[in-house]
Amino acid sequence: MSSSRIDIRTSRRRPRPHRSTCPDTGKIRYRDAREATDALQYLLNQANLADELGGLHTIRVQRKYACKSCRGWHLTSWATPDGRGAPGVALAA
Numbered sequence: 557m558s559s560s561r562i563d564i565r566t567s568r569r570r571p572r573p574h575r576s577t578c579p580d581t582g583k584i585r586y587r588d589a590r591e592a593t594d595a596l597q598y599l600l601n602q603a604n605l606a607d608e609l610g611g612l613h614t615i616r617v618q619r620k621y622a623c624k625s626c627r628g629w630h631l632t633s634w635a636t637p638d639g640r641g642a643p644g645v646a647l648a649a
């Protein structure tokens with residue numbers, strides 16, 4: 557007659573993130589260059605569309621880069637062709 561079952565574990569279940577993120581940068585991690593390119597294109601389209609419609613947006617991504625920490629790809633807003641000025645790179649003494 558003991559039917560008081562409290563399932564604590566199921567209620568504390570952590571929701572799985574839709575996309576994996578980088579433990580180092582906290583950015584969305586793309587598995588390969590193509591996935592990053594697709595995402596970049598999509599965001600740039602969204603930004604162009606918003607510009608044409610006169611809407612406001614905060615999309616500033618410019619390019620993709622390979623991350624050494626997670627071995628994935630991220631999008632970033634710095635636009636220097638050779639990567640100078642990238643976070644972390646310029647600090648190397």
Ligand SMILES: [Zn+2]
Binds near residue numbers: 578581623624628
């Ligand atoms: Zn990363």
